[in-house]
Amino acid sequence: RTPSTPDGNPEMADVPPSTRERDAEPPLIRRENYAPFPWLVPETHLAFTLGLEETLVVATLTLERNPAADPSPAIRLDGDGISPRSVAIDGEPAGDWWLDDGDLVITLPAESHTLRIETVISPTANSQLMGLYASNGMLCTQCEAEGFRRITFFPDRPDVLSTYTVRMEGPKDAFPVLLSNGNKVAEGGEGAVHWAEWHDPWPKPSYLFALVAGNLVARKDSFTTMNGRHVDLAIWVRGEDLPRTGHAMESLKKSMRWDEEVFGREYDLDVFNIVAVGDFNMGAMENKGLNVFNTKYVLADPETATDGDYDGIEGVIAHEYFHNWSGNRVTCRDWFQLSLKEGFTVLRDQLFSQDMQGEAVKRIEDVRLLRGVQFPEDSGPLAHPIRPDSFREISNFYTPTIYNKGAEVIRMMRTMAGPERFRRGTDLYFERHDGEAATCEDFIRAMEEGAALDLAQMRLWYSQAGTPKVDVTLAHDGETATLRLRQTVPPTPGQPDKQPMPIPLRLALFDRESGRHRGEELIVLAGEEETFSWSGFAERPILSINRGFSAPVTIERDMPADDLLFLAAHDDDPFARYEAMQELVLGHLVAAVGDGLSDQAIEAGRAAIGEALRAVLNDPGIDDAMRGELMMLPSQTYIAEALLVADPARIHAERESLKAWLARALESDLLPLYERTSGAVAGMDPAARGARKVRTQVLVFLAAGNPDRAAQIAAAQYDGARTMTDRQGALMVLTGLSAPQRTHALIDFYNRYQGNALVIDKWFSLQASSLHPAAIEHVKALAHHADFTLRNPNRVRSLYMAFAGNPHAFHAASGEGYRMIADLIIALDPINAQTAARFVTPLGRWRRIEPGRAALMRAELERIAGQPGLSRDTFEQVSRSLG
Ligand code: PHE
Ligand code: ZN
Helix, strand or coil, X not given: CCCXXXXXXXXXXXXXXXXXXXXXXXXXXXXXXXXXXXXXXXXEEEEEECCCCCEEXXXXXXXXXXXXXXXXCEEEEECCCCCEEEEEECCEECCCEEEECCEEEEECCCCEEEEEEEEEECCCCCCCCCXXXXXXXXEEEECCCCCHHHCCCECCCCCCCEEEEEEEEEECCCCCEEEECCEEEEEECCCCEEEEEEEEEEEECHHHCCEEEECCEEEEEEEECCCXXXXXXXXXXXXXXXXXXXXXXXXXXXXXXXXXXXXXXXXXXXXXXXXXXXXXXXXXXXXCCEEEEEHHHCCCCCCCCXXXXXXXXXXXXXXXXXXXXXXXXXXXXXXXXXXXXHHHHHHHHHHHHHHHHCHHHHHHXXXXXXXXXXXXXXXXXXXXXXXXXXXXXXXXXXXXXXXXXXXXXXXXXXXXXXXXXXXXXXXXXXXXXXXXXXXXXXXXXXXXXXXCCCCCHHHHHHHCCCCCEEEEEEEEECXXXXXXXXXXXXXXXXXXXXXXXXXXXXXXXXXXXXXXXXXXXXXXXXXXXXXXXXCCCCCCCEEEECHHHCCCCEEEECCCHHHHHHHHHHCCCHHHHHXXXXXXXXXXXXXXXXXXXXXXXXXXXXXXXXXXXXXXXXXXXXXXXXXXXXXXXXXXXXXXXXXXXXXXXXXXXXXXXXXXXXXXXXXXXXXXXXHHHCCCCCCCCHHHHHXXXXXXXXXXXXXXXXXXXXXXXXXXXXXXXCCHHHHXXXXXXXXXXXXXXXHHHHHHHHHXXXXXXXXXXXXHHHHHCCCCCCHHHHHHHHCCCCCCXXXXXXXXXXXXXXXXXXXXXXXXXXXXXXXXXXXXXXXXXCCCHHHHHCCHHHHHHXXXXXXXXXXXXXXXXXXXXXXXXXXXXXHXXXXXHHC
């Protein structure tokens, strides 16, 4: 044990040995090996006798041979860590069955059978949070992707659709509320025990099954669909959380209406239930008629949730609701098609949020996320196409590539077709594949026919990984402007050579004289190299390209600072304005970090950035939400991406010193801006929200340039805060400073919100992601805090994801940060492998880091790889990362 391993962590002790043993390398599953399952399961009946320690599951399945599959003399039902207590076929105890690698194999002679299987599972012992588990005294399930096989033996694959009837029985006092998919059809019970039976009329794959039992209360409401169906809505939470469910409910109703109006999609059951649970591996889950959510994406009030949290809730509620069509009514044939539902649904939730909050800012946020997490994935050892060809553990493929790049690919189709034709494409897709388990190819074909697009070459976006780079040069000769574009798609693991892909680029050419352009155009770069020309330009125009971020590519161009300044101030595409600011700063920092700049060049670069930023701070023509975006400097990750090999310490130092310089140079603009935005304090209206965003950005600058002043202002903001946004913003800044007010605020925050898990998560996060030079020591201490536990994914992420994303701490030259993350992975793997494996990503970046640190990172990966009994999840990520 290395010293930073939580000593004598009780969570290490009681891990059952079975989960730690694995003798052979987990097999590689290949997309090309898809074959339909030999049996159909028309009906599934599940009877649960519920208990936290022990739950009895009786599954009764009707089976029929699948005429579309190769016949088989036996049936193989997936199982994971369970064993059958009894197996009966057609009412008789079955003899001819055996377990093979956890699966149940049964010889079946006839064309159709009824199969009855009993299993006993232990929800309390389920720390993986997959299958049926206990959380805060309640029982709930998580089945995507392969959790159902931890409940009962079943063909646990998305192309086996079945109609479910679920009976739950249990103690009334512990589980007064009993929920499952579909509608409640019966209930009863005497004395201490009661039961309920639910029926879901829509055939579904096992990953959409859900059950919840617990002491919950609901916020109830209703919605009438476009064809007059009355839907009872309920959001189920613990009693004390009820007052914080209003925003989630409003978001749900808005989502339901929006999907009718924009995609023509109507809800299809009489009830829609949402349950919030505090222990959850992901954000939320779209189980049919019974969405299960991480509390983080349900609970909010202005006192405890930030404006960002509010947006997160609105987006995730929408996302899960939209899955009812893009995911549930039309599901996936196999897990290689995951982006079919996820990419499309992310696009749908992005468009929804754009409509709710304003297109420009939402687009900037989405692109920042893409560049912050997906671009690095695409340029690292875990790069994979949005439709992967193989995997060992599907949980590892719930990635920014599948989700966010997947959304970008469909967005490109929408950009090329326009919204009306795109809608015809999605209509055809839903109509043609309703009730089916479909493929990405099905989607593309529906889009080709419905939207009248030729997507032949577009298919490459599904099969090739890597972020394309487009080199741009604009020449001017006489009256003609000639744009020359050249694309390269970089090699990625398993894909050394790439073909050129279609890249739709929205562009405009600004006339220097008038400062205007003649109208935006959409061009598609399809070949490796193409030229486009325009006449009638007396002078060389200023190019605005990839407006709205029409393609998920990196643009390389050598643009004079003056032209970037022009676009930053005048481009009528808000994204392009943001982009010009980013490019201006990025170019400067990359040069400063790289070859080092002369003092003169540094001065000139800073002056140009200062001029642009001053304009942003004072421009009355932009709203504060947009101003807040334009004020953000490119992240360290994004800067590192622009370099072949990065030195995190240099990037950090250069970025911080630029920030400090800007803060000093612009102090006389920043302080009045802070004053002005302090007028609007509370309220959720766009103006108040925008003001809060700007205010925090101002504090971020001041903290770099004038820490004493910043500490004073932040402490005052903290004390007077009427929203969590203001309080958290102030605390974030204070936490990064070595000011006396820091400790006071941290103690106050903890005491004020003790017992509110989501807010205490913020408290952990702020310290782990802080600019404080001792952040690494703080994280070590927090790992021993009484409120820290490896059993709760939100808490683990709040400390360690924040830390791994804090470059100056994670990349400490000693390698200590790497060691801490490796220790965490080793300790967490037996408890929650899915969550543990997600921490491999930051270590996997070693190839792009300077050699000294790279060796330390690699050594930690090797140390993890050497652990006996590693989970499939972590094994796969570590071995890919070592490559
Ligand atoms: N399907 C869920 C979503 O995207 C994510 C999820 C995956 C949740 C796996 C839990 C487990 O909405
Ligand atoms: Zn999803």
